[in-house]
Amino acid sequence: MSQISLHAEGISDVTIIPNIFIDQFMPSANGAYVKVYLYLLRCYSGNFTELSVSSIADRLENTEKDILRALNYWEKMNILRLTRNSQKEITSIHLMDLHTMSNKPQQLPDFDSELDEIAVSIHTDSKPASRKSYSAERIAQLTNNDEIKWAMHIVEIYLDRPLKPMDLQLILYLYEELHFSAELIMYLYEYCVSKGKKNAAYIEAVALTWAEEGIDTEEKAKTATASYNDHFNTVNRAFGLNRAPGQIERQYITKWVEVFGFSDEIIKEACDRTILRTQKPDFKYTDKILETWFKKDVKSTADIARLDEEFSKGSKNQNNKVTPMSKPATNKFNQFPQRTYTAQDYEELERKLLNKGF
Template sequence: MSFNLETTEIDLGDTPIENIFINDFMPMADGTYVKVYLLGFKYAHDKDIDIQVNNETIAKNLNIPLSDVLRAWDFWQNKGIIEKIPKKNGNEYDYEVKFLNLKQLYIKNNYKPVSSMSNNEEVSSNNSYNCSQKDLIEANKIATINEMFNSIDYIMRRQLVPNEKKKILEWMYNYNMNPDIIVKAFFYSVEKKGIRKVNYVEGIIRNWYDSGITNVEALQEQLKMKDERYYRYERIMKYLGYGKGIPTESQMKVIDKWFDNYDFSLEMVLKACENTNKISNPSINYIDGILSSWHSKGIKTLDDIEKKDKIQEKKDIDNKGYDYKKAQPKRQIRATGKQPVKTRFHNFEQRTSNYTSDELEEIVRKKRESYYFKVKGE
């Protein structure tokens, strides 16, 4: 293969890159693939016949393996924006790269002549679905679709316009995406990347589709490997019973605090979430109270929780105490082996421990006799 590069002492030229590539194709690709495309496009645009470049040249200039360059060209060919033209030498890895005109592709795929379409035809020349106004009206009547649009409005902090809604419905059909994964794509774009552009979200959807991600479960596995923070949001919200709900900005700040400031593991946070089983309306604030308490007490692991529970259990036993008045007869039984004789005066608290029960009985009897004779006048 070959690329032409103009010979100059200092490269002060320009390489025009179409906005269609930047807006629609670049967001869906790995960074290495983008670099390979741009450098190859530059070589093709320079048209210098004195310098021969090939895939090895690109690999060397980008400091990447040759295999990455070959995979990049396979990727862009699958996207339909380049063509690999094999040479006649029989080497499948030796080919020319033809960069297709993206503007022409866009016109070809999106603007089919009206005369070539029937009144009821809703499929474009590339067999993709084009949403009509009638389709949009009917889709809004479906609860899950309407909920999806409302969730996206909240994430975007504005209402979607009809054309944007139609485009989203086209994604669902063309990429076989369900409403939940569409909402996740908008959330990922806004909260993770800080970008509120529908075209950028479409790039994410395409990238997920190419990676075989068409449902929330597959997305969670992908994010677990690539984006731990986003994966935490997913697990915690699901553990608290919010299902597929999206955390608010304030909730995300609280969750981030548990990991960034308190340095808790996901295992510890989910352990705290278990305490919500007895609560009808669990909340992030309730979990925050538990984790803040653990943090202040220096509890960092599950073993620390177990040790704390044992210490607390011992304290509870020590603080129960005993009713020594009720325990006294039992002590006397153990000491004498006989059951003490109880009188009605045992119900009163003794003023001193110097008298036995028989002595107290005698004192009371004498006082009663003294009172009796005094009343009789004797």
């Protein structure tokens, strides 16, 4: 990704959010999009004028596609202007002066058909796959089913609005293609709405993940969601967090549970050691600890104790090791051949000394 230069009009050197943005743009915008715009304001006010899509994604714990989607949204809303190179990469972002804009509310684009949230489930970042569309005749046939009628009624209650055509298409896809029962469809919507996610793309992504994992009943879905909520709660308590894990944090936890196969007890031990050594909830540091344990085939806390003991013994042996005396260095003096003296030599030396009057 190329570097992006950031420019603005009518924005001071402190992070000020124009009232027109709060009054006219924020209420109808996706929360993730609002975060991107606020971060751009902060970058400009802090003179962080050189940035990239990937740096914004890392800072906001989002994907690059989601950042691009947010930037395109605000460009359509005319509150920023994007400049692109021949490869269609964004090279500059120009924040517009909202005070010069008309007070007339903007016409909001319809984002029901777009993935306006990071479509993640409790396990992975599954993206909705392409699916067929149902004809009006087929929809009429399926909606005559009493199970589907009841599920549609409950879904309307969860969404707190009448069903749209795309809602019908998704419900029928879940029932016909993924073979979800009416009870599982209702629980799917209940689960997603409880997390504040009413977007159809998000709901579909969760459904696809469940289908891939063989979750085909309401009971299995409840067990799976409860299990992962337990994993998240374990990490939150260990790190002293009072919020839901972010996207990248969820990916780490998923890796520890699904790839490494560690229990909550082992994960908690790694989190505790992270806090002791770094004095902060550092997911990267915890991941390094768990990766080391995984490579050493740790299965229980007893294995961790064994590794600690081996490390301690190794350190003591290293400290107690006697350093052998080195061989005397060779120099021009000890390289000189030593002379051997006889008794006659000593007598001759004594006679010479006496003759000199000593």
